[in-house]
Amino acid sequence: MSALTLAIRRAWQRWDQAAYDRLYGGRKSRMTGAGPGRALDDLPLQPTLLVVAHPDDEALGAGGLLSRLADARIVIVTDGAPKDGAAARSAGFDGNDAYRQARVEETEAALALIGRSDVPVSRLGVSDQQAVAHIPRIVSRLMDIMRAKKFRYVVTHPYEGGHPDHDATALAVHAACFLLREDGFEAPLPVEMTSYHLAGGRMVYGGFLAVPGAGPVTTIAFDAGEQDRKQRMLQCYRTQYRTLTEFPLDAERFRTAPLYDFLEPPHPGPLAYETFMWRMDGAGWRRAAGRALNRLGLLQTS
Numbered sequence: 001m002s003a004l005t006l007a008i009r010r011a012w013q014r015w016d017q018a019a020y021d022r023l024y025g026g027r028k029s030r031m032t033g034a035g036p037g038r039a040l041d042d043l044p045l046q047p048t049l050l051v052v053a054h055p056d057d058e059a060l061g062a063g064g065l066l067s068r069l070a071d072a073r074i075v076i077v078t079d080g081a082p083k084d085g086a087a088a089r090s091a092g093f094d095g096n097d098a099y100r101q102a103r104v105e106e107t108e109a110a111l112a113l114i115g116r117s118d119v120p121v122s123r124l125g126v127s128d129q130q131a132v133a134h135i136p137r138i139v140s141r142l143m144d145i146m147r148a149k150k151f152r153y154v155v156t157h158p159y160e161g162g163h164p165d166h167d168a169t170a171l172a173v174h175a176a177c178f179l180l181r182e183d184g185f186e187a188p189l190p191v192e193m194t195s196y197h198l199a200g201g202r203m204v205y206g207g208f209l210a211v212p213g214a215g216p217v218t219t220i221a222f223d224a225g226e227q228d229r230k231q232r233m234l235q236c237y238r239t240q241y242r243t244l245t246e247f248p249l250d251a252e253r254f255r256t257a258p259l260y261d262f263l264e265p266p267h268p269g270p271l272a273y274e275t276f277m278w279r280m281d282g283a284g285w286r287r288a289a290g291r292a293l294n295r296l297g298l299l300q301t302s
């Protein structure tokens, strides 16, 4: 990044922070309370909605669970194609249309490989890296899906600063469930799968941040055959595979989600995405989240 670009970015951030503070400064989220903090022994047996940010997160966090779930549905929030087209080009595609389509086919191939082509997949089509700017629309779609069929659990990302779209997806799921419950509807219980985050300067794949209010971790361990099948599932995501090799294959972990304060950082110190994305930092993400909570009526008025 050039010095001029950096200076412009910093000036814009200062202006945006001042505008945010003037309109929303000091206002807290209404999504408060305690998580259910309970065990998940019946997870594979219950109707479960899986809501992920990107095409491949469903396999990384819950591919093994998906093969066991009796009744599942998947929502993929983004199309996996960042607007600038750089990811498409570096994967050898002419443009985002072809890249997007390739990523759709990768998910289809991965579900076919585990014999779960029957699982319905809803793609919300938000641009990759833009989910936090579209939270009210995502929440509205999730509420429609949750109203149309009763799910016991909704499995999604934890709020951990791994990727801004993961955090936005977590916020949207929590907001949808919270608003449905306020409406008197029996919303599914938010459950977290593992993704990735930074802890003590080190990337952690496949583990959780310790967070007050989170439930005990339920581990689904895989035998050699199941690990081989998960690896072959991940290999279906050809456009991403070189970034997927860090993820453990021996088990998947789940816990009931705590009720996060999305206006506070998920942990002290730098967030993972602050180390690899220059367009988004945690403070900017939280300003966008606060604006979304306001539009959803989820900011306290005083």
Ligand SMILES: [Zn+2]
Binding pocket: 053, 054, 057, 163, 166
């Ligand atoms: Zn992802």
